[in-house]
Amino acid sequence: MICYQKLYDTLSLGLLPDFDLQVDEWSDKFMVIPKSSGSNEYGNYRTSRTPHAREIMRCLSADHPCKEVAVMVASQMFKTQIGLNWLSSTIHQSPSNFIWLMPTGGLQKRISGRIDKTIKAVPVLRDLVAKPNSRDAKNNQDTKEYMGGTLFIFTAGSAANISEVPARYVIIDEIDRCQRDVDQEGDPKKLTDGRQTTFQQNKKSYYPSSPTIDGESRINDLFLSGTQRRALAECIHCGHAQELIFERLVVNESGSALYPCESCGGMHTDKDKNLMFANGLWTDPVVGSTGYLQSFTASAMYLPYGWLSWSDMVKEHAAAQEKLDQGNDAMMIVFYNTRLARVWKRTIQTVSYQTLIDRAEHYDLRFAPSNVLFVTAGVDTQDNRLEVQIVGWGRNMSATILDYVVLHGDPADDDVWDQLTDLINSGIEHESGRVLQVIATAIDVGGHRGEAVKHYVRSKRIRSPIAIIGATKLNAPVLSKGSMQDVTWKGVSDKKGVMLHQVGTVDIKHVIFSRLSNDEDKKPGDRMLRFAKDLSPEYFGGLISETYDRQKKRYVKKHDGIRNEPLDTLTYAYATLHHSGIRAHRYTKKDWDALEAKFLNPVKSVEKQVSSDQQEVKESSQKVAAMPKPKLQSRGRSMMGSLRDRLRR
Helix, strand or coil: CCCHHHHHHHHHHHCCCCCCCCCCHHHHHHEEEEEECCCCCEECCCCCHHCCCCHHHHHHCCCCCCCCEEEECCCCHHHHHHHHHHHHHHHHHHCCCCEEEEECCCHHHHHHHHHHHHHCCHHHHCCCECCCCCCCCCCCEEEEECCEEEEEEEECCCCCHCCCCCCCCCEECHHHHHCCCCCCCHHHHHHHHCEEEEECCEEEEEEECCCCCCCCCHHHHHHCCCCCCCEEEEECCCCEEEECHHHHHHEECCCCEEEEEECCCCCHHHHHHHHHHHHCEEECCCCCCCEEEEEEECCCHCCCCCCHHHHHHHHHHHHHHHHHHHHHHHHHHHHHHHHCCCCCCCCCCCCHHHHHHHHCCCCCCEEEEECCCEEEEEEEEEEEEEEEEEECCCCHCCCEEEEEEEEECCCHHHHHHHHHHHHHHCCECCCCCCCCCCEEEEEEECCHHHHHHHHHHHHHHHHHHHEEECCCCCCCCEEEECEEEEECCCCEEEEEEEEEEEEEEEHHHHHHHHHHHEEEEEHHHHEECCCEECHHHHHHHHHCCCCEEEECEEEEEECCCCCCCHHHHHHHHHHHCHHHHHCCCHHHHHHHHHHHHHHHCCCCCCCCCCCCCCCCCCCHHHHHHCCCCCEEEECCCCCCCCHHHHHHH
């Protein structure tokens, strides 16, 4: 009898007309943040903790006339919780089909788990949603049925997923991290718009995301197309409502960040945040907006007291600025996107061929100046040759080009790999009198000779060979952790295989071109990318042979017939710095100081200077001396003799 009563109550609830509670009201009454979610503030949800979320939830409510809500805010603010509040309130009050779109499968799994925990924690939802492993209804990672509708949790990488079902409600989470063109059928927003065709009168869409690069940010485009409302804070001294601007922060003698009121000059500390944000104020909609798309933006300056402090934001910015001064804008992009909720305006100046020629320095190739602390290499594979770039690395990952060599021969044969082995193992003379060994070499697996590359890497004839391939996904890491690949060589398959690492070529090339442009007015010793005059003209042309395509979000070849191997091999050599055996991108000032100190001791060898897990190669010089000299053609020293002559010196 009890079971029948529960079924009756559930069915009756589903047949009732829509409730009149707005999303924020419903959330304050029913929503529970489960402890298992990992949130530091679990328990009954309180809009008063993040008051700026209230207006956004009002816009998502059924009685609000807008149809789309775009929220461009900092990470870990309130984007996802608003989505959970809205989803939960619609299941309870006005159920219908709901699509929640995530950029990747990993994020899909994460949000699905969080939804499950929320349903379990909220009493009014438990009996409305199908139980996991139910015989009569679905409740799995991508589909959750409830009385009156179904939630579909899709990834944005497949048009088939998006086009499967009609839906009244849509969330596209982190739209800037979704593919711009899904299976050549348009961006996710256009595809989901088509799923709402039959719900024109009562549809609603929510787009929560932090932005990315100016000119490439979808959420920024949506924000500018909408009401463009900005979060406000009220001065605790005079009551003046104002937008908080990160650059206005001042740091006192104790190192604490304070915010001055733009009206009365009164100072505010982190402890004043809750009073400043209590009313959750926003600017009025911009003149001319229709209200169809309500858009909002708020930086991490508005995070509640006890979360990220203003002082911590200042420290993060200082660290990012230090990297930016070194020609690497990656940390600053993250800070702008995830803390300030602003697009990053990437300005890569065009560097001319003549500028590079004029900037080249008078140092011998295969001779490392004092600033070089260790050496890596990058290798590009073609059907009839290998192209090799050897790079010396110094403090803050500054680069000095030590050689560029073309090894002729089919990589399907052993001869060219013998040449590479001799070249890499021959060592580089250092200004200190030491001989530096190449500690890691990244070799491109792409092209027609991929199995030959994997076979060579598997043989480990050189120190730390790394099989690499360019990543196809956006925002790929500089060097992935790698995945095990079988090696098939001369008809025999080796299941032990090799680790294949993907390289985020776009981000690396951003660094290279940024350095090329930023170094223009610097003295040689302050440059982040140095090269010798003995390098061939083809090298300098190849270094700037590509340009960034904003539409494709990648670098493409210029239409001048100049080959791009110098740029590619430098990219590969840079990628080695992120390998687990090196991790130079994590070096602190203390680490660089310690590395430099080893060169001050004339007795100790530097063969162990970079990583404890790198094998010693004490006999490498004797072995190389006993080997036949390789037949090499150098693009770098054509005017000063062959590579064989340089090795003999």
